[in-house]
Amino acid sequence: MIGMVMVSSASIAIADDQHGDPFFFLKKQFLAALIGCCAAFIGMFIPIRTWKNLSLPLLLLGITLLIIVFIPDIGRTVNGSTRWISVAGINFQVSEPARLCLLIYVAGYLVRRNRQLRESISGFIPPIIILCITCGLLLFEPDYGASVVLLLSIMPMLFSAGARIRDFTIFVAISMIGMTVIAFLTPERIERLYTFLEPWEYSQQGGFQLTQSLIAFGRGDWFGVGLGNGVQKLFYLPEVHTDFIFAVLVEELGLFGALVMILLFTILVIRIFQIALKAARLERLFEAYLSIGIGSWLAIQTCINIGVNIGALPTKGLTLPLISYGRSSLIITIIAIGMILRISHEISGQNLNQKRASLKKTEVS
Secondary structure (H helix, E strand, O other), X not given: OHHHHHHHHHHHHHHHHHHOOOOHHHHHHHHHHHHHHHHHHHHOOOOHHHHHXXXXXXXXXXXXXXXXXXXXXXXXXXXXXXXXXXXOOEEEEOHHHHHHHHHXXXXXXHHHOHHHHHHOHHHOHHHHHHHHHHHHHHHHOOXXXXXXXXXXXXXXXXXXXXXXXXXXXXXXXXXXXXXXXXXXXXXXXXXXXXXXXXXXXXXXXOOHHXXXXXXXXXXXXXXXXXXXXXXXOOOOOOOXXXXXXXXXXXXXXXXXXHHHHHHHHHHHHHHHHHHHHHHHHOOOHHHHHHXXXXXXXXXXXXXXXXXXXXOOOOOOOOOOOOOOOOHHHHHHHHHHHHHHHHHHHHHHHHHHXXXXXXXXXXXXX
16 A cells, blocks of 8 residues: 555656656556455465475476567567566566566475485585576676575575575675676676765766655655655656655655654564464475565565665665565565465464364363
8 A cells, every 4th residue: 555655656747747647657556466466365275385396387487587588579678678578568577476486496495405405515506506597697687686686585595494504605605706796797887886985976977866865865854745745756866656766755754654664564574584483383394485585585675775765775776565666576576475475374274273183182181
C-alpha cells in the first residue's frame, strides 16, 4: 500500500507529461501487484518440496533468461543496458526471476551436498561456479547492482550451511577484490565513483541525481512537506519513481516517515529470518536456506537503495523492494514473499503435529 501511494505521488508529473495520464505508472504498478498476488496465492498451494525438486530446471530457466536477453529483437536495451525481454506486452527484467531461481537452486544444493560442503572444497566449488556464471551474464548486460545483490545474498546461505571458514573467507576476499576491480573497468563506473565522492562539484553532470536527492532530503526535515507536495519530483530528480523514490518519500513524509518505512522493512526481514530459524530447528534445511537467501536479498537491496539515495553508496540502478515502480521486481518480490508464507505455514503445521503427538504420548503414559 505504501508503495502504491509513493509511486502515485512520485510519478504523477512525469506520467502526465510523457503519457497524458497522471496515473499511468500507478495503473501499471497496480496490475503488476495484482499479478504478483495471484501468483503468490497459487504458490501458497504448492508444497515447498516441489520447488526443491525443481531446483535444477529452475536454474536452467534462470540462466536461459539471462542468455536470451542478448538475442536481437528479443532483448530490449534501455539507457545502454540490455536487461529486459517483452512478455505479453510487459517488459520483464530477467535478473529478477533469475535471482530467485538461483536462490532456490543453491538452497537445494546445500541440502543435497551439505556433508561435502562442510568437509572439502569439492562441495564448495560447484555453487560458486554457477554463481560466477550468473554474475558474469549480469555484468554483460551490464547490471552491476544486480550481480552485487545476488553475490551478497548467496554468502549468508553458504555460511549458514556450514561452509568451511577457510573456503568461505577466501571466497569473500576474492569476491570483494573482483567486484572492486570490475567497478573500475569502464569509464562510466569510474565517473560514478568520482561523482559519488564529489557530488556537488559535478552537480550539473554525473552528480545531478545525487545532489537533487540530497536537496529532497534537506527539504523533508522531520515530518516532510506533506504527501504529494514535494517539488523534486517535478522534473528535477531523474528516475524519481524508480531508483530515487526514497528521496521523494523523505521529502514528503520527512525523517519520521522514512524511519517508519525502514522499521517495516526491518520487521519483515527479521520475521523471515525467524522463519528460517524455526525451519532449521525442525530440520527443514531447504526451507531454512531459502528463507535466509530471500531475507538477505530484501535486506541488502533495501540497504543499497537507501545508501544510494543518501549518498553513502555510488548509484547502482536498484529499486527499493515493494516501494519503487518496477513491475518485474514487484511481481518476483511478491512471489518470493508468498514462498516464505508457504514455508511458515508448513513449519507451523509440522510444529503443531509434533506438539499433538507429544501430548498424546503424555496422556498414554
